[in-house]
Amino acid sequence: MASVPMTASSAETALELWLAEQTDKSLLRFLTCGSVDDGKSTLIGRLLYDSQLILDDQLASLRKESRNRTTGDEGIDFSLLVDGLTAEREQGITIDVAYRFFSTDKRKFIVADTPGHEQYTRNMATGASNADLGIVLIDARKGVLTQTRRHSFILSLIGVKHVVLAVNKIDLVGHDADVFNAIEAEYREFARELGFETLVAIPLSALKGDNILTPSPQTPWYNGPQLVPYLESIEVATDRVEQPFRFPVQWVNRPNLDFRGFSGTLASGEVKVGDDILVAASRKPAKISRIVTMDGDQQHAIAGEAVTLVLDREVDISRGDVLVHPGQTPDYSNQFQARMVWMSDEQAIPGRSYLLKLGAQQVPASITALKFRTNVNTLEQSAATTLELNEVGTVTIATDKPIAFDSYGDNPLTGSFILIDRISNATLGAGVIEYGLQRAKNLSYQSFDVNRRVRAEMKGQTPQIVWFTGLSGSGKSTVANLIEKRLTSEGRHAYILDGDNVRHGLNKDLGFTDEARVENIRRVAEVARLMADAGLIVIVSFISPFRNERRLAREVAGDVKFTEVFVNTPLEVCEARDPKGLYAKARRGEINNFTGISSPYETPEKPDIVLHGALQDPVQMADDLYARVFEWDTGYSI
Amino acid sequence: MSSVGPRGLSHLKSLESESIEIFREVAASFERPVMMYSIGKDSSVLLHLARKAFFPSRIPFPVLHIDTRWKFREMIEFRDRMARQHDLDLIVHTNPDGLAAGINPFDHGSAVHTDIMKTQALRQALNAGQYDAAIGGARRDEEKSRAKERIFSHRNAQHAWDPKNQRPELWRIFNTRLAPGESMRVFPISNWTELDVWTYIYAEGIEIPDLYFARRRPVVERSGTLIMVDDDRFRFNPGETPREEMIRFRTLGCYPLSGGIRSDAADLPSIIMEMQASRTSEREGRLIDSDSVGSMEKKKQEGYF
Structure with a gap:
């Protein structure tokens, strides 16, 4: 810290001087990777101590606590400064990412500290996402370990470009140059493919202070920089101002009828009054007429600035739109390839519908293909059908409507996204976009002259999907049959898609794992939608036990009328009926993943219609359903 | 990402931008946000940032002060003047039960007084307003347990913080989704230090x-x-x-x-x-x-x- 001596009368002058110093200070956000054994807590404690952030009476009590512990010349166990961990564990608090602040005369620092072995990948990725630099700690006695490789891979995945290899505990190997050189050589060889822009190896002792602030007399063979001076001076900022202009609209600013502005933060580039701009999605052009802030209008704004843009004409723009310069447009597509870190206990399932958030854009999306999983320890790639917690995979993602994005390498803020669970709202995973899939851009839906309306008119009926869900034996198929018969007898065109029948043909390649069930439902939903497009009333009779899958079916249906019918028959009743003898088999363990027995049934929260199989017989249920869906629907509407 | 490059923003300016972005995210993502206002220096900075975030619009959500009736007199005068000056939609709430029971720091001690007149009062006010996002001025540098607090911190329907159910926050992407009854606490100045707050107050001429x-x-x-x-x-x-x-x-x-x-x-x-x-x-x-x-x-x- 700057210590300008204070006198009351000269406070203002002193402050001005000091402020000028502060203004010149830049901020470095960095991440420390390593476990407690490597001396990470000691290193962070040492940095806090050396930047004089530890107050006098704190020091006194630290010295007391440090008795009987390994200490440096200061008589302090620095790890005590950082480790609130035992206490936190006792309180049952998840230890993930902690942020610590310190500053020196030259720079301000925010350290993301990600302790713990469990959940390491997830926490490191979180910490790395806002870091400019990563310190990879190595215990000089142990050399490059599996975890060193893992840490480095995650840094590379998240795009951290600057790495310090801190070879710690150099005092414990007798300050041996050969040990250090061997470690550095091995690490450089491994890191060659990771795309780091700078890599510096420093032999140090966090405990003793070797090569932290000043050159250590113990390592006369080392000519490189010391840790703190290096952190103070390294130039890490990519010049975001030089990159293409990206302005994600966060909020439409409309205080009255005379003012309509678009508030947001420039993700990259710069913009001036008079610039021509485009809305990335609609390609509608406009000119910037004002750049508004509370401190007055500006003539121009640069990356990182939060401003409000006013355009010279009325253009339809809302939250999620991205304003860009013509000729420098981002990808605009509904498909891209990305690398993802999975962060949830619930595994990733291709085909399942998630919410994707990228900047201010939020759209339904699914993983269409899982290309491979990367082992974070060996960097080997292998085929995979799911991603589990802390796994890293390369995927293709399809969004329900096109979104604007860049590749992560070009622009981290417009090339990164998260996936959100649609029911629990948990953040499931984080991804970085590699590239947009070109073919998706050209993929537009064929629109024909003969459409659903025409076919609905021909048939004189409303094409629609009636989706039954309920346990095996609940009476779905019986009711579906009765309805189909009745509709057919009235001259209406209906068709039943039944779980068992579809599994004999279209879906015979699918088993009963969670992933297979998702794919099963997806295919059926798509077929139902095509049939409805053809003008039919489609009756789908599937157990469809998961809310997510039923939601997916509804989404696939799009603008087609969709009625979710829950046949609510208690498990005991279904099991007592057991028309196909399946429950008995499941109880004997002969069938795996049997809904209600060995696999859950998620009760619909808001079905359109509920039928009570224990209270009504199938004819009553069919009548009830008919009355509510078809009785008055004698014309056609789409 | 907010490091100062060859051409970039100063340290304070980038903190300011980050906070403004958070304010706007709240306004755009929640139906009934509210801003906690405690009249102190952090609240003053918060108020200033909120005005900047939405200018020329008014702050598009109410400002809530939990009045224990034992604040410094000068604080209350200051609060009311700020509300007038900045056209704030100010809501003042006092726990009526605590008031009726005559709860005060002298007879009941700091712990009881704080619990009834602050903690419970806050919960009453948040329930009454059915707010889905409450903005506060907490900072990560304040103490150890704050160091790992999220910027968007999820609360269950009982307003409780479930440490095991906090969402990872990457880049500047905030998951603002809530189930019915749940709410979010939002801390726009998480990454500010106490010194940043003071220098910003000085640089911007913010009244305290x-x-x-x-x-x-x-x-x-x-x-x-x-x-x-x-x-x-x-x-x-x-x-x-x-x-x-x-x-x-x-x-x-x-x-x-x-x-x-x-x-x-x-x-x-x-x-x-x-x-x-x-x-x-x-x-x-x-x-x-x-x-x-x-x-x-x-x-x-x-x-x-």
Whole structure:
């Protein structure tokens, strides 16, 4: 810290001087990777101590606590400064990412500290996402370990470009140059493919202070920089101002009828009054007429600035739109390839519908293909059908409507996204976009002259999907049959898609794992939608036990009328009926993943219609359903 | 990402932009946000940032003050003046049960008073307003348990903080989704340090209550803590008489529970320089805060900030 001596009368002058110093200070956000054994807590404690952030009476009590512990010349166990961990564990608090602040005369620092072995990948990725630099700690006695490789891979995945290899505990190997050189050589060889822009190896002792602030007399063979001076001076900022202009609209600013502005933060580039701009999605052009802030209008704004843009004409723009310069447009597509870190206990399932958030854009999306999983320890790639917690995979993602994005390498803020669970709202995973899939851009839906309306008119009926869900034996198929018969007898065109029948043909390649069930439902939903497009009333009779899958079916249906019918028959009743003898088999363990027995049934929260199989017989249920869906629907509407 | 490059923003400017972005995200993502306003310096910075975020619009959500009825008189005057000056939609809530029961710091002690008049009052106000996002001025540098607090911190339907159910926050992407009844606490100045707050107040000319500046004030000293006699409800111990001392406050709250520090820093530059120069005065102030710091974790789980 700057210590300008204070006198009351000269406070203002002193402050001005000091402020000028502060203004010149830049901020470095960095991440420390390593476990407690490597001396990470000691290193962070040492940095806090050396930047004089530890107050006098704190020091006194630290010295007391440090008795009987390994200490440096200061008589302090620095790890005590950082480790609130035992206490936190006792309180049952998840230890993930902690942020610590310190500053020196030259720079301000925010350290993301990600302790713990469990959940390491997830926490490191979180910490790395806002870091400019990563310190990879190595215990000089142990050399490059599996975890060193893992840490480095995650840094590379998240795009951290600057790495310090801190070879710690150099005092414990007798300050041996050969040990250090061997470690550095091995690490450089491994890191060659990771795309780091700078890599510096420093032999140090966090405990003793070797090569932290000043050159250590113990390592006369080392000519490189010391840790703190290096952190103070390294130039890490990519010049975001030089990159293409990206302005994600966060909020439409409309205080009255005379003012309509678009508030947001420039993700990259710069913009001036008079610039021509485009809305990335609609390609509608406009000119910037004002750049508004509370401190007055500006003539121009640069990356990182939060401003409000006013355009010279009325253009339809809302939250999620991205304003860009013509000729420098981002990808605009509904498909891209990305690398993802999975962060949830619930595994990733291709085909399942998630919410994707990228900047201010939020759209339904699914993983269409899982290309491979990367082992974070060996960097080997292998085929995979799911991603589990802390796994890293390369995927293709399809969004329900096109979104604007860049590749992560070009622009981290417009090339990164998260996936959100649609029911629990948990953040499931984080991804970085590699590239947009070109073919998706050209993929537009064929629109024909003969459409659903025409076919609905021909048939004189409303094409629609009636989706039954309920346990095996609940009476779905019986009711579906009765309805189909009745509709057919009235001259209406209906068709039943039944779980068992579809599994004999279209879906015979699918088993009963969670992933297979998702794919099963997806295919059926798509077929139902095509049939409805053809003008039919489609009756789908599937157990469809998961809310997510039923939601997916509804989404696939799009603008087609969709009625979710829950046949609510208690498990005991279904099991007592057991028309196909399946429950008995499941109880004997002969069938795996049997809904209600060995696999859950998620009760619909808001079905359109509920039928009570224990209270009504199938004819009553069919009548009830008919009355509510078809009785008055004698014309056609789409 | 916010590091200063060849051409970039200053440290304070990038903190400011980050906070503005968070404010706008709240306005765009939630149906009924509210901003907590405690009248202190952090709240003053918060208010300033909110005005910047939405200019030329008014702040598009109400501002909530939990009034324990034991705040410094000057704080209340300041609050009402700010509300007028900035056209705020100010909501003031006092726990009616606590008021009826005559809860006060002298008879019931700091813990009971704080619980009933602050924690419970806050919960009442949040329930009554059915707010789905409450914006607060907490910072990560304040204490250890804050260091890992999220910027968007999820609360269940009982306003409780479930440490196991916090969402990872990557880049600037915030997951703002809520189930019915759940809510979010949002901390736009998470990444600011106390020094950042003071230098920003100075750089932007933000108005703060005069209590922060050293003045001659009537005080009594109790176990090393200087308590200001702010009104005639003050209960003197036998033999106690107030005396005038040059003091200022580092944090503002209920006057019988706020300790002042002896200081000559009568203006902003002096305060900042005093903070910089003295390693013990800062410590002294923290000791006085220690009551609230110790139980922060517990308060959070109970639904307080």
